[in-house]
Amino acid sequence: xxxxxxxxxxxxxxxxxxxxxxxxxxxxxxxxxxxxxxxxxxxxxxxxxxxxxxxxxxxx
Amino acid sequence: xxxxxxxxxxxxxxxxxxxxxxxxxxxxxxxxxxxxxxxxxxxxxxxxxxxxxxxxxxxxxxxxxxxxxxxxxxxxxxxxxxxxxxxxxxxxxxxxxxxxxxxxxxxxxxxxxxxxxxxxxxxxxxxxxxxxxxxxxxxxxxxxxxxxxx
Numbered sequence: 001x002x003x004x005x006x007x008x009x010x011x012x013x014x015x016x017x018x019x020x021x022x023x024x025x026x027x028x029x030x031x032x033x034x035x036x037x038x039x040x041x042x043x044x045x046x047x048x049x050x051x052x053x054x055x056x057x058x059x060x
Numbered sequence: 061x062x063x064x065x066x067x068x069x070x071x072x073x074x075x076x077x078x079x080x081x082x083x084x085x086x087x088x089x090x091x092x093x094x095x096x097x098x099x100x101x102x103x104x105x106x107x108x109x110x111x112x113x114x115x116x117x118x119x120x121x122x123x124x125x126x127x128x129x130x131x132x133x134x135x136x137x138x139x140x141x142x143x144x145x146x147x148x149x150x151x152x153x154x155x156x157x158x159x160x161x162x163x164x165x166x167x168x169x170x171x172x173x174x175x176x177x178x179x180x181x182x183x184x185x186x187x188x189x190x191x192x193x194x195x196x197x198x199x200x201x202x203x204x205x206x207x208x209x210x
Contacts, residue, residue: 041159042172053158055172056184 068103081107084173086131088155089139093174101157101173108173112154115144143175150176 027036033046042049047056070077084104087094089111096104111130114122118140127136147154153176160170 038161041161044161049158053172054180055160056180056182 068099070100070103082129082131085111085129086135088173088175089130089135089143090132092178093172093180095160095170095172097163098157098159098169098171101171104173105155105157108155108175109152111139112143112147115139116148118144146177 025038028039029035030037030043030046030048031051032048033043035043035045037043037045042053042055047054070080072080080100081104084094084096084100085107088104088108094101094104107129111126114126123136123140126139127133130136130139143154156174156176158172158174160172162168163170
């Protein structure tokens with residue numbers, strides 16, 4: 001069976017993972033209520049999308 | 061290999077997948093809009109469009125083809141009497157999928173699949189009222205009387 005010939009150092013591991021960082025999702029401003037929202041999704045705050053798509057949101 | 065085998069499997073065998081999609085398509089036609097997962101919405105969308113194409117054809121054969129797929133006779137009637145004429149001026153693109161965000165519980169992304177040009181019916185307040193009534197009935201230990209289904 002194939003086996004590692006040499007010890008795999010922490011440095012090697014960490015260097016490989018140097019490019020694995022997660023990036024925060026970009027947010028856009030809702031044109032209706034000016035809250036931040038995810039792009040290409042209905043605004044969870046006011047329930048609008050592209051000016052009219054409405055999902056009912058509890059107002060209070 | 062599944063190269064070039066388009067479509068969604070939805071983690072089901074063919075029979076239950078077909079049943080699920082038939083139910084979804086029937087609901088979209090009856091209710092105008094439906095909230096489900098993004099993948100299921102995308103899987104059902106072309107089928108809804110095909111039903112509307114059948115409705116626009118309007119022949120007896122087309123009606124029988126639609127009736128073979130849809131699960132209720134009422135949906136077939138609505139499809140041919142209302143939706144066929146309504147979508148006559150439009151060539152394709154009868155439905156729309158809008159992403160809504162993630163479901164609590166399992167984190168699945170939800171979407172709304174709707175017929176283009178359908179209006180939102182405000183029902184949330186009514187639904188909440190009924191839910192509260194039901195909860196109150198349960199707390200008081202009575203059987204919740206079955207009001208009309210929503």
